[in-house]
Amino acid sequence: MSEQPRPTGAPAHQNVTFPSAGGTAHGYLALPPSGTGPGVIVIQEWWGLTDHVAQVADRLAAEGFVALAPDLYGGNVAHDPSEAYRMMRELPVARGVELLSGAVDHLLSLPEVTSATVGAVGFCMGGGFVLHLAAAEPRVSAAVPFYGVIQGELPDFSGLKARVLGHYGEQDHTIPPEDLAQLRTAIEEQSGTAPEFFLYPAGHAFYNDGGPSYEPESAARAWRRTVPFLRERLG
Template identity: 75%
Template sequence: MSESPRSTGRPAHQNVTFDSNGTPAHGYLALPPQGSGPGVIVIQEWWGLTDHIADVTDRLAAEGFVALAPDLYGGNVAHDSQEAFRLMRELPVERGVDLLAGAVDHLLALPEVTSDTVGAVGFCMGGGFVLYLAAKDRRVTAAVPFYGVIQGEVPDFSNLRAQILGHYGERDESIPLPTLDGLRATIAKQSGVEADFRVYPADHAFFNDGRPEVHDPEASAQAWAATVDFLRSGLSGS
């Protein structure tokens, strides 16, 4: 039986350090009110582990998940798009996936995690990393990319186990809608998984309520409700 945070002495919200392929890595962990639940990895936008990503992590915890947001930039947070682009480019995809795999190791080892697998939710750059991670790591069984940007080559999905629910904005110029058809077809051909890509009358980053110029409350509410239901149904042992 999983222990509660009261019995383990673990704070409900805390910064954590974990091993990632022999290298110390860091992240933000949030526990649910009941003390235990299925595990979910939250993957940052290109800005870094911002207040918005911490808030999403807290919101998932409030919904009953043990949520961990790894810090892919080692403490750096971008303050403008030029810096964000530089930080993203300085993070090789393989290194990012390795770090995320270490976060999965850490999450599944926590006594508070009741699931045998994890979900992964990511935004922009992090949405792309959701797909890269799920393609490589069969411990991910529920993958939710929000306007996920694929960097470089599309991953090989032949090892994919996860079901996929994606959220995209029809006015998102960084992800032309026709590319979703090609991505969906590739995933289905290589893995047999039929990805559920949903499109909203919104812009890129429509879920980020810290950016009022693009935030869409209605689309965000719809995507969030679908995401929570999808994660609850997609995690084994939960």
């Protein structure tokens, strides 16, 4: 996964705490100008809860959503790809889903959230967690993986309630076409609902405007598809 290394000492963005997975979790919460709106979980890349992830939450808030980005690394941010890979591998999928389910609990408990379900938007590692979370959590009604990398086996999608809108780069060597085809087939056969996948003339991490693979036109098109999708599913 070729993404720009994080600068040494870059802190994780945190401004809220909430109970999750038997402990106290941290995250970044962004509220819309109106003060209320549907809830969306934003799931980090393998770097951690970085500037980029917080900015995505802010962009969603500007579109009218209450956006919560939970910190899956407990305040740690990777500074180079090898450290990011290690931190990603040290987070078991089941543990990540447990932490994210706690974030769903917290988001839906907020008086500012007007929706009965939430959306989930994630990038790279976080895109994979979007699919794992949606497969396990019926309160997720809109799942939007950006170049989602699934660790290990595909989840069981038989309980999936969410509609899936995925964004992938045609030049992304981390997600081969056969893997995407397998994912599409698994979701459709197990859930009875076909996902909607879009391919862009871009590589991995094309939405990250702080990285070397940023592709502005593809990023803008993906965003223009994402926002109406979330509004339609969340109300």
